[in-house]
Amino acid sequence: MSETATRLQGRSELGFAALLGAVGGLVLWDATQLSAPYSQSDPVGPRTVPYLVAALLLACAVWLAVDVLRGGRGEAEGGEDVDLDHPTExxxxxxxxxxxxxxxxxxxxxxxxxxxxxxxxxxxxxxxxxxxxxxxxxxxxxxxxxxxxxxxxxxxxxxxxxxxxxx
Known part of the structure; x- marks a missing residue:
């Protein structure tokens, strides 16, 4: 096994961080495509929420990637009161x-x-x-x-x- 593969073993959360980053980038790009003229009655405008969502998605992606690279791991699903060995109904x-x-x-x-x-x-x-x-x-x-x-x-x-x- 190569050194890179050994270093990344057990870090599948990096894939989820990449997905979050891609979705955040897509939302950010889509927000820049909105055409909304400035209005005196609505100074916030319709682009504020998409920019906020994009920023939060990108921040979560970076935070998760840094956590995983520092050795953090998500807990295995306990299933609450669900029997995980039971097949799908x-x-x-x-x-x-x-x-x-x-x-x-x-x-x-x-x-x-x-x-x-x-x-x-x-x-x-x-x-x-x-x-x-x-x-x-x-x-x-x-x-x-x-x-x-x-x-x-x-x-x-x-x-x-x-x-x-x-x-």
Missing amino acids: WRTVVPLVAVFLANILLIDRLGWVISGAILFWGSVWALGSRHYVRDALVAVALSVLTFYGFYLGLGIYLPAGILEGVL
Whole structure:
């Protein structure tokens, strides 16, 4: 084994530091591409947060790289109360992935309220709840509340789909 390979053995966190640095650089470059005229009413402007995020990502990347090169190592995942030797429960994962894909495919056609209700109901069903009516009522309430929360609270228009004239 070469001297460089021996020195870097067990330092896989350097790859993560490089990824953080690359993402920070990408965010910084993207922030420089924003065209936002100066406004008297908003002197901070829309570029402040991307610059801050980029600076934090780059600082974390440097901090992590220095820590790893000084001999620091991340702790192995303890898994909290999860048995790490237990295999993946595909009967849970596959329905969750299917519900998320259905939401992606249906949101423009059916609208957020219906696709969101399907997403919420399907998620709790996949995770083991068997209170179908209660879960459906909660799912519809959540999707309507999030629809109006985004619309009224944030000014973000989620697709209404087939409920266009109703909502």
